[in-house]
């Protein structure tokens with residue numbers, strides 16, 4: 001099993017304060033996933049990298065049957081402590097193995113988490129294992145930054161990040177084109193203490209994602225320019241890609 005990222009081990013109790021997107025993004029994510037689930041076959045949903053349940057819990061509150069996988073016990077403990085957190089079946093392990101009992105109508109991975117698999121091999125493995133766990137006609141949904149936008153952001157130096165708590169957080173991205181990797185270095189000031197957290201990623205273009213998904217037997221059904229469901233255009237800086245296992 002890969003080591004859990006530092007933020008998920010040491011800072012799980014601060015994750016919701018420092019690392020979650022604004023509430024409007026969370027609400028839009030839940031709404032679009034719920035809408036997509038209503039176009040999929042009847043069946044449960046599985047979140048890869050379920051974390052503290054930011055997305056899974058509101059989806060469960062909408063009546064969806066939710067399951068999850070995460071490597072970090074500390075994150076899952078946060079989920080368990082929340083209302084409804086005891087009702088979600090969570091496997092502890094590497095989500096790229098998609099090792100969880102059952103077949104699913106929708107498998108999803110959000111908040112840029114797919115790119116936390118830091119090799120092409122791991123990303124293809126994940127897509128292949130997910131395809132094997134989908135019901136016929138089931139959906140695999142991921143969100144991701146566009147490489148071009150990451151490169152611009154990396155050139156911009158340290159940037160402020162909007163946080164739920166209002167604690168000052170800045171992020172510095174560094175891109176390594178030779179390996180298609182990038183790192184995000186977060187600096188958090190909390191009660192006068194300064195914390196540094198590094199997260200490593202491997203980026204892929206939409207075209208490479210489509211090719212990796214095709215290798216796994218999945219085909220692109222639709223691509224949005226963000227969780228609000230806007231069209232994907234040349235001005236998009238983010239995408240939500242919906243793959244389908246042919247029925």
Ligand SMILES: C[S@@+](CC[C@H](N)C(=O)[O-])C[C@H]1O[C@@H](n2cnc3c(N)ncnc32)[C@H](O)[C@@H]1O
Pocket residue numbers: 002004005008020048049050051052053054055069070071072075093094095096110111113116117
């Ligand atoms: C950025 S957080 C997102 C959490 C949640 N999906 C959300 O949107 O709030 C990523 C989560 O994925 C988990 N994670 C990262 N890489 C993993 C891996 N290879 N296997 C299992 N979990 C992993 C981390 O422990 C963390 O809980």
